Structure formats: structure tokens, C-alpha cells
Ligand SMILES: Nc1ncnc2c1ncn2[C@@H]1O[C@H](COP(=O)(O)OP(=O)(O)O)[C@@H](O)[C@H]1O
């Protein structure tokens with residue numbers, strides 16, 4: 224098994240398809256911080272500038288991964304799931320998503336925006352689930368197969384506000400999913416865990432304050448994205 228795991232390339236862009244890669248940008252953070260909203264704003268902004276954009280989400284993004292999502296988020300089936308099983312299921316869904324959607328889109332030169340990726344597993348299963356970091360890291364290497372995001376935007380917001388926004392978003396009869404139901408203390412611990420990832424990986428991650436109005440948050444995100452877009456487009460001026 225160890226040999227198999229070692230056969231998987233270390234994380235890092237060198238494992239990415241060569242040539243005219245697109246940009247891979249992931250959005251992370253707790254419930255209701257505004258990930259879906261900001262992905263839509265950024266996708267529109269990039270499309271207006273003529274960039275081909277592929278938007279996706281996790282868990283999901285392929286028929287198989289969406290089936291796994293249904294299992295993972297279905298309250299009835301999950302009470303007995305332990306964090307290790309969850310992490311394995313998220314990794315299986317991610318592997319399919321990376322191979323079937325993300326890597327091919329990047330190889331076509333598309334900009335890929337994904338709502339949650341590997342950092343959510345590190346936080347929700349690793350930290351909240353108290354899993355062995357080596358186990359989480361091994362699963363991550365197998366699942367992403369070297370396809371590391373060029374940029375991860377971590378939207379930072381106090382849990383009370385995020386949960387209130389998530390409640391406002393939810394139709395009256397849609398119950399919270401089980402990850403949303405946990406205590407504010409658990410959500411706060413996740414917020415700290417996302418911040419710790421950003422501090423440990425400053426080249427990849429940027430923390431963005433999600434408390435302002437959507438447009439203000441969008442401008443802050445664009446300030447991080449625009450230089451990468453310019454560099455990836457051969458230095459063309461991107462305003
Ligand atoms: N900056 C913001 N200020 C106020 N409400 C927001 C903001 N961004 C998003 N919302 C609203 O909060 C809810 C959750 O936003 P969403 O983008 O779905 O968050 P996430 O994808 O992180 O769960 C939605 O109803 C959305 O319209």
C-alpha cells in the first residue's frame with residue numbers, strides 16, 4: 224500500500240498537465256460565508272473578459288460524485304458514519320471529480336472554480352473529525368493526484384452570521400444538513416482551522432473577509448485573482 228501511495232505524485236503544480244493550463248481556484252470556508260455567491264460573481268467577471276470558465280462544487284461535479292454527495296448529506300443514512308468513512312467517501316468523490324472534470328478542463332486552458340475542495344476535508348473530517356493527519360494527507364494525495372489549486376480563497380466570517388445567512392437562504396421546508404446543525408463552537412473551530420491552513424500555505428491561500436456586501440467581498444477576491452489571470456494570459460493587462 225505504501226508503494227502505491229508513494230506512486231502518487233507529491234502535491235504541487237509540477238504534476239499538472241503541461242502547456243496552456245487554465246487556472247484552478249477553490250473557495251473554502253464555513254456555512255453561509257458566501258462561497259456560491261462569490262463563485263458566481265467571479266465566473267461572470269471572467270466570462271465578461273473572454274475567459275472560458277468551468278464552475279463546479281464538492282462533494283459532486285460528476286454523476287458518481289453527486290451520488291456520493293447524496294449519501295454523505297442524507298441525514299437518515301449517516302448517523303452511524305464515522306469521520307474515516309466520510310473522509311474516504313469525500314476522497315472517492317474528489318478523485319472522480321478531478322479526473323473527469325477538473326484536469327480535463329485545465330488542460331483545455333479553462334479557468335476552473337470549485338466550491339469546496341481538499342481543505343474542507345482537512346477541516347471537517349480532519350479537525351472536526353479528529354482524524355490522523357497522515358491518514359487525511361494520504362487520502363488527499365490519492366484523491367487530487369497532484370492537481371493542487373493555484374489559488375484558494377478562504378472566506379472568513381463569524382459563524383453566527385454565516386449560519387444566519389444559510390438559514391435565510393434555505394427554503395422554509397429544507398432542513399439544515401447535518402454539518403450545518405452542529406454547535407457554534409464547532410463552526411468556530413472550523414473557522415480557526417481554515418485560517419491555520421491559510422497561514423501554513425500563504426502561497427496558495429488568501430483569507431478574505433466575507434462580512435461586507437457581496438460586491439465589496441467580490442472586489443477583494445478579484446484583487447487576488449487578477450494578477451494570476453494576467454500571468455496565465457501571458458501578462459495581458461487585466462483590470
Ligand atoms: N456578502 C454577503 N452579505 C449578505 N448576504 C450574503 C452575502 N453573500 C452571500 N449572501 C447570502 O447569504 C446566503 C448564503 O450565501 P452562499 O453564497 O450560498 O454561501 P455558501 O455557499 O458559502 O454557503 C445566500 O442567501 C446569499 O444570498
Ligand SMILES: Cc1cn([C@H]2C[C@H](O)[C@@H](COP(=O)(O)OP(=O)(O)O)O2)c(=O)[nH]c1=O
Pocket residue numbers: 253254255281282296313339340341342343344345347348400402403
Ligand atoms: C467538500 C467537503 C464538504 N464537506 C461538508 C461541508 C458542507 O457542510 C457539506 C457540503 O454541503 P453544501 O450544501 O455544499 O454546503 P455549503 O453550502 O456550506 O458548501 O459537506 C465536508 O465535510 N468535507 C468535504 O471534503
